[in-house]
Amino acid sequence: MKTFTLPGTQLTVPNVVLGLMRIQEKTDEEVRTLVKTARDAGISFFDHADVYGSETHGCEKRFADAMQLTSSEREQIVLQTKAGIVREGPYFDFSYDHIVESVDGSLAALGTDYIDILLLHRPDALVEPDEVARAFDDLSAAGKVRSFGVSNHTPGQMELLRKSVSQPIVANQVQLSLTHAPLVAQGVAANMQALDQSVSRDSGTLDYCRLNDVTVQAWSPFQAGFFTGVFLGSPEYPELNAVIDRLAKQYDVPAIAVATAWITRHPAQMQVVLGTTNPERVAAAALGSDVPLTRAEWYELFRAAGYAVP
Ligand SMILES: NC(=O)c1ccc[n+]([C@@H]2O[C@H](COP(=O)([O-])OP(=O)(O)OC[C@H]3O[C@@H](n4cnc5c(N)ncnc54)[C@H](OP(=O)(O)O)[C@@H]3O)[C@@H](O)[C@H]2O)c1
Secondary structure (H helix, E strand, O other): OOEEEOOOOOOEEEOEEEEOOOOOOOOHHHHHHHHHHHHHOOOOEEEOOOOOOOOOOHHHHHHHHHHOOOHHHHHOOEEEEEEOEEOOOOEEOOOHHHHHHHHHHHHHHHOOOOEEEEEEOOOOOOOOHHHHHHHHHHHHHOOOEEEEEEEOOOHHHHHHHHHHOOOOEEEEEEEOEOOEOHHHHHHHOOOOOOOHHHOOOOOOHHHHHHHOOOEEEEEOOOEOOOOOOEOOOOOOOHHHHHHHHHHHHHHOOOHHHHHHHHHHOOOOOOEEEEOOOOHHHHHHHHHHHHOOOOHHHHHHHHHHOOOOOO
């Protein structure tokens, strides 16, 4: 497993991490097997959110109840969680009270006294950057949160936060897979009036993150669209799967590792956030951490996924 020091922190992190959005209905034994498989594969970084689960903090609590981590086990892993979405509505809330209450709820559910990284989940149109800064300062001073980041944010939204927030924004978690790659694809087709691909949907988020040492984390790395099912093995992507399968054979890894490698191969040093609850798939995907796809292979996958290289 490839690891690196997460810029803006002292943390050594893997470039493949495990998301726990889908564990609510899993038994203790299933959660433990999933996490142990991840740990054995070098995945020491776990992604949560207050809203994951059938009730608020549901998946965080499911994880903690199943794992019963000792303090030394807790120290060996990175726990990341998110705040800012209100389920009832839904709506987004970056107010001081909401952020602080959400973190307190996450600490209680996770059974820990600190969160390594807190992400603001989706941009709040009514954000008051000074209020976010005050929440971050208080959470940091209390030792409750060690580092801060965002999710689904544009460069302008990050700049607005940075005007008031003193801590570095260490991560931006965004939707990115081979078949859902506007973040990458727009730049490749910049300035092409006839191509929908050349329309910017995120105002240059990827370049901004690279320029400012904000680590990009790719959520839904195998979903074709927005929770529409995986592209791996899907009859809707025959050309893409043919290329994936050929490269999988060539590198002697499972197909899911090639889909992972398409993201990890990018020089932005991104983290892939796996969402599978199947231990075999976790182990297989982890093998994509360091597959040395050539430039030609990376672009072949990109074209086979339907993107233009004009
Ligand atoms: N920041 C955000 O806004 C945001 C949004 C969504 C998610 N996330 C994070 O990202 C993580 C990953 O998201 P995701 O779960 O949508 O990603 P994903 O890994 O692309 O999708 C996993 C889902 O696909 C299913 N699946 C079916 N066949 C599969 C195959 N061949 N290979 C892999 N998976 C297969 C899995 O089922 P099995 O469990 O049966 O394998 C699981 O339900 C979440 O856990 C969460 O931590 C963040």
